[in-house]
Amino acid sequence: MTFGYSAILLPQLQSAENPENTLSIDKEEASWIASMAALPMAIGSAFGALSIGKLGRKTAHSLSCIPTLIGWLLIGHSTGIQMILIGRFVTGFFAGYLASATGVYIGEIADPKHRGFFLGGISISVSSGLFLCHLMGTFLTWRTTALLCAVLPLVSQLIIVFVPESPWWLVDRDRPDEAERAFYWCRGVTDESKKEFEALLERRRGLDHTESLRDALVPEFLKPLGIITVYIVANQWAGINAITFYSITVMRETIGDGLNEYAAMLLVDFLRFFVSIAACLQLRRFGRRPIALVSGVGTAVSLFTLSAYLYAVKSYPETKCRYIPIACLVLYMVFVTGGFVPLPWAMMGELFPSKRRSLGSGVASFAAFSAFFSVVKTTPGMFERLGADGTFLVFGAVALFGTGFVYACLPETKDRTLHDIEDGFKKRVGGKS
Template sequence: MMTENYEWISPFVRQLLAVSGVVMYMIGTGANIAFPGVLLQQLREPASALRLTPDHESWIASILGLALILGIVVAPFSLQKLGRKLTNQLSTLPTLGGWALLAAARGPTALLISRSLQGFGMGIQAAAAPVSIAEYSAPKHRGAFLATIAFSFATGMLIAHVFGTLLYWRSAALACGSVYVLSLILVTLSPETPPFLASKGLTDQCRKSFHWFRGYDPSSEKELEILLNSQKQITGTRRGSRWQAYRQTVRKPEFYKPTLIMMFMFILFQISGMTVVPSYTVPMMEEVSAGTIDANVSMLMVDVVRFVTAVLSCFVVNKLNRRTVLFLGINISVAALLLASLLLYLRDDGCIPDEYKWTPVIPTLVYIFGKTLGILPIPWAIAGEIFPLEYRSLGSGISGMFLSIMFFVVVKTAPFSFEQIGVSGTFCVYGTSVAICGMFLYFLLPETKGKTLYEIECHFKGIKGDIGQTELHEGEKMLELKKVECG
């Protein structure tokens, strides 16, 4: 919903409004991931009327991953045909239904269906969120706005655990689900993204939307002209059947290189324990602390560290290079995981006195800090930047498929892993896996900070994508025309 009299609001505030709609959705996603941590804990109590088996519990925590796959399959077609705005709006409906059904559930089947609905909506949004935020944002703000995805996850996890600690699980479910109502309202207040409108040949609507988000300064005008011209060239070169188009697409370096990078990014994201820890925080921290810290206190300790670090990452990602932040997070996480694993082994062997048996808690919290600082925000930031507009929907869908598959595999196997090799062995496996993914990404991942989406696309094509003086003069001309029109 665009209004004509918006110029008194700064472009940054308008971008922030649009981004906030996606942020509220991702807060809900964080709550979806973390809610089993409190739900299952309450259902294990003797007075609970709803009883679950261990198999039920692992499915309730992990079925989001399977449902994500279906959502991610739908997402590319929705993003391409319906647009970013309508996709964001529609994705709130299954998640709202899922939370409502969860609050009313009377048995394991209803819980599983509710979690599946949440996962389906999350799958659509997993592809739509980074694309939408990147297309809403100016290059100088894009890093910070994309980092809000990490902040949103951390906030949602904290909210779910706080509500689940203070409220009965049905009331907590309604409270967590309410964020999707706010998301729907904020998304509805914002216009469609300019790149999508340009891809559909809607030039006038694209200009109007672009000016709503970015104003009329020369750098924005030249970026707008390049966006429109590049889409005209793409439209003019489209030939042949859909199958031929797909075959040509997968051979292009500007498609397969970003897709390969994002596959490793999302494998790294999941194998670092990003979704396992929120789902199994209480039993994991009971093992790490050897029962010396109350379970709910240790859960909130993890949540607070994650939340504070996520706030910090919004500033760090915008100030430092993407690669710097990512590999800083990887190095901290690997060192902390291996140290925590070593301390747990030594404690189990009786090498650590009883008064110090809580010491593995320290490297565990450092691990939470490291993965939240670099491994949580950077994959989402890169996902919003790295795909060319022509393939953005398809590339996000394919890479998101790896995210959902790894989500299911890692969360479903976590209870078995904890039981068979303990938390110490699981930490060792995660630390080693993170290190291996980090080595691949060290050679594959380019730096994207401060570059326009067009310049990033040109990097993968292997051509020079700098904006030259001709485009600068075009932008200045457009600005002068706007000044004349405004009197």
């Protein structure tokens, strides 16, 4: 909801029919309102990484709820642009804070056979939040939408009370009895789960729990860190969040007049939500590499096609056909949501070694949200200087680069235990690792 809110807030504040004239904004203020949520996400992810290591995964989730609630209330009751910016900063900071914890927690509690499905749930939650926020903003004022968004962190605070702490974190803190209860609460008591828990205890007994910089300069940490960081930055610069934050503007630039931009935005949101569910199911059935490659190629091709169409229309206006950009945007959303977006976040809970999972997730999240901010802040300028065709060409080129990188470097992790994945990086990395 934090990601999607600016798409309905900005058009209402910029509207000539805006009844709250005291809060009307110009283009520069609009870009800051949109990017103000992205600006603190990188900082928040660093604090989140520290929290999940020192305080625990569950505690980190819990600590994000009340401040997020306060942020939404500030926006809903704002009397000036400054309060909106503060509210956006707070909600953005804790969205970043939470990002480090979510994939790590899910990866540590889920059965290897179902881990991909549950990690894909992160993408479903983002898609459903976007759709609900945009749906409310289509029919309600931006104030009412913000106040309704405030309900979610309150519900989350109540739910988190009933789930256990990560058994991996509890073992690291030398609390094996609590770890055992948490592990079996999540997995059930079966021969397979007993065997895996015993392997977890045995592995942790043999590790030195002291931390130093030298511990991070090992292949099993540096290799997955490099893979996820490059992949997740390419993910951001493939344009998904630029389109998310400026949905209405993108619809107007690519499709033109005569179309209900809000209806088109909701259609794309619904499609993204549906594809996110399908992606979760595919992560159970297919490996990470084939999904990443198909998704990356489809994303690049749809962006290149959209760029070529928009360039052609500038020179030959008579060739204009609104169904082409709609089809390109639909295909783009299908391919990018089907793998390119969820996979880097999901793999944070899989690729990093247990001892450095907090640090790795924090560094990768910091890089992701730094790229996130740069994309959201520069997208209006790119549309103005490069045009819509040039902007989508840049996004497509980055998507193509990210796909080539995945082909060369990403190992397959489907159905492998976290121990096996860590051991694999000690030896080598690549498509056959």
